Amino acid sequence: xxxxxxxxxxxxxxxxxxxxxxxxxxxxxxxxxxxxxxxxxxxxxxxxxxxxxxxxxxxxxxxxxxxxxxxxxxxxxxxxxxxxxxxxxxxxxxxxxxxxxxxxxxxxxx
Numbered sequence: 323x324x325x326x327x328x329x330x331x332x333x334x335x336x337x338x339x340x341x342x343x344x345x346x347x348x349x350x351x352x353x354x355x356x357x358x359x360x361x362x363x364x365x366x367x368x369x370x371x372x373x374x375x376x377x378x379x380x381x382x383x384x385x386x387x388x389x390x391x392x393x394x395x396x397x398x399x400x401x402x403x404x405x406x407x408x409x410x411x412x413x414x415x416x417x418x419x420x421x422x423x424x425x426x427x428x429x430x431x432x
Contacts, residue, residue, distance in 0.1 A: 340347055421427045
């Protein structure tokens with residue numbers, strides 16, 4: 323048996339087939355490009371979500387620190403206010419070195 327000897331040019335067959343189905347090829351490329359775009363968009367969205375969560379956590383930590391500083395400031399200003407009222411209204415002052423008296427007790431002679 324003799325086989326039919328036909329010489330097919332593969333490149334010519336592919337280009338002619340692509341030419342006949344050009345619309346399908348363009349749609350395929352559009353679908354692949356859209357899928358890649360969706361994947362990249364989801365990835366970017368996840369990165370932004372993680373960054374957002376990190377910034378919210380940092381904001382909460384700064385909020386706590388700010389509250390502690392406000393409490394510390396109010397306690398310090400309260401002490402200064404009391405000291406000022408005592409000085410002005412009661413004419414009191416802090417004792418200096420010259421006002422200090424050292425008292426020594428008797429030695430225990432038992």
